[in-house]
Amino acid sequence: MIEFEVSDKDLLARIGRFRTKSGTVETPIFLPVINPAREVVKPRELWDLFGCNALITNAYIVKKYFGEKAKERGIHGILDFPGVVMTDSGAYQILAYGSVEVTNEEIIRYQEEIDTDIATILDVPTGWGVSSDHAKYTVDETLRRAKELENLRRRMDIAWVGPIQGGCFLNLVASSAREIGNLPFHIHALGSPTPVMEQYLFTVLVDMVLTAKMNAPINRPFHLFGAGHPLIFPLIVVLGCDIFDSAAYSLFARENRYLTDYGTMHLKDLEYLPCSCPVCVKYEPRDLMEMPKDEREKNLSMHNLYVCFSEIRRVKQAISEGRLWEYVEMKSHAHPSLLQALKNLKKYSEYIEKHSPQIKKRGLFFFSSIGLIRPEVTRHVKRLRERYSPPEWAKILILIPDLEAKNTRRRGLYRKIVSAICKKAGLDPGVAHVCFYSPPFGVIPMELAETYPLYQYEYAYPPDIESIKHVAHQILEYINRSQYTTIILLVEDGWSRDLAEIYANGPYRDKIKIERLPLTSGVKKIIS
Template structure:
């Protein structure tokens, strides 16, 4: 049903199997209006969207109980997900249909993936209300799943709770227990509109920690290139939005890192089929209806490119670099870096231990990338009986046992009981015996001067290394960063300077 092909951080490239074909994830799921869609769904399929979402509640309201197959209604032959009206509950407070009726209607639509009628918890909703919404959603979800037959669509369990993380946790655990094969995390729209990316990120992590990795996670209402890398890196596999068309209605043009008003654009930096054909001025001169579709199409293509860039980053093992780069697009998004540096335990198991490419180390945040944290852990387990420690600086050849500097020293100290190590601010100490363990010989580091006080992982490893091993002598090169640490060594260890 869901197959994972490649991981990086908590993000993954996977295949979702549906009755209407395979869907490669992560994927953006465009919202298709069952009645008023103006960009043809055929065009949307051609662009490469193999899964779309449409609204069962509106479909029923417009076409009645005997609406027929949803694939015929929206004229789309890929996989379709139907929302049940939860969004309308969020907008208007309630809907005039029972959960049971909408579930049976979704069944009759022969949709591929369906969502029971949930009661979304919006951002800012008090705890007691949120709790009752969560309970109602869980009750409806459980009943819907219990009444499902073999021919049913795949039912998605809606996780609610918003910023009340204990409710998100409770929701997720219950839905997994009921047996849902896919989950969807509710209502991040307002969080994104109020730039609460940190809350959003913590909400996703809270849910992900309660579900097995074999279950795909959908994120409701995320469709901007600013949020997509964040959502994917935290483990969201699919995410839907009508942003492409809603923004277009408002003459708003989505770029890879912001949203611009059409009247403020002089030059298009995009080369999509729209932007290479029209100038901003020409689009402004079109009538409203054409303009909406044209901007909408550009917006859709921009979102698609963003998803593709994130997927390429997963394949290359560069998702960390990509997310941190993206975080610099907006001061509020920048705040999510702390979520990534604080949650390394969440990322460590799903980030490959070995990668084909070198890791890039720019600044202090990078000491917390999962590959680096794994290396620190290996060093903290390292034991030696030798009593002389020699700390070499970075060498041009890696692993350092291949370098001329090391070979010279090895000859000079051949008859002594020496443990050779290298150091660098990010990786900490690098003992010779594990100096080829990834990524200690596979990194590119900026040569900016790094402040020892900023490298807490180095400090931890250093303290552990000296408390678990018994060195009498330490030879260290004259290096400002290293000096900060050698000064902290107990007096019984004799310090000597190492000249290379």
């Protein structure tokens, strides 16, 4: 029985179990590409040494090199691999060479005959740098071939992949995802992303993936073809990619390139091997350079695989702990294009918030203004605007800045602050309503001050100017929605004074009264 069950989520990422006739795999999962005509790392080694229980190979190449023999022995026998085998159909060869010597019907039937577990129709990849007319042709032709599957397939125990085309033309990606999504596929895959990733166009990749995700059925796993560098694993998992594959581990090794989770290095440039995998513990860079080419390629491929599988485990752990955003933000500083791509998520913040968990196992860490687009922040801002109203008795708004230890939120302290301020201004403390203001959430009414995640977070003080402007904007929005007759903004030395300066010369200077946080002896004692 083919099924997909999600057990944990964070952002758009999910830990799931995809059941096939040859076993169950846990997502997110990286599938090493095996070229059956040139196996640098044997499939059995993937199983025995790496604990890899799924891989992908090319049915077109299998047919070309093994033909009837693969039908007799089955793809698992040909590869000597007891795990889950996915087969591509030859679409990459169409992209690279323009055509293949096989039809959609032939490759569908052949994949069934070699007993693959996950199969792919012979789609037509859009590619990169093509016209919109050609892109539309690839979308239409892929859809036509996808519709053929229903009448051509003979087995019901094989999971089928429905590829989504359109390339950089997002309107075509959206229509392709909707049309393919209406067909009975088990997995959806985004075609043609490899040139985008090779050029580090990660903002384009974000647009392509999320356009496809937003229009395809969410209950089916999502596959990203050709994504095999650990540098981008955290980002693509955040985007909701459950499965991804690549031959980069082997192709890079052939060129003496050494993968790390923060980029690619050439072996000749390394003084040390910054890794503790079995290969890097055993050899020095000079040892690898002096090896025969085939032996060096094998060892580099092994190292590259260790790095890939290690990164997947780290990403899964981050999902499990509910700290995937912190992890991807940290990793995004490995390359400017990654950080730019992370910032691009702002366009999709509403969609990400909708599908993100509301409660997590731990508090949140915020490092800079980029965290303002996190779903927890956008959710609070949205709910404060749509679901919250100040108490009817509240006539005075007193805005108290959060200190780093959040000790201004202590009941005894903020009551002393309110009493001191009202006494000084001749106001009635009985109609004073307290809200705290703090990055990244902005305005936090005292009634909500201890609810998740408005208390369970840490921010890297002092906040940057973008975060301060965000808080200032949220305060103004809150004031404009409210009916307070008096508004007092308390400030201290530091970032809250910078925030007050935004109002000092603006149109709200007469509406918002700025007062220094009253640090009386009693208040100082509580703070200290």
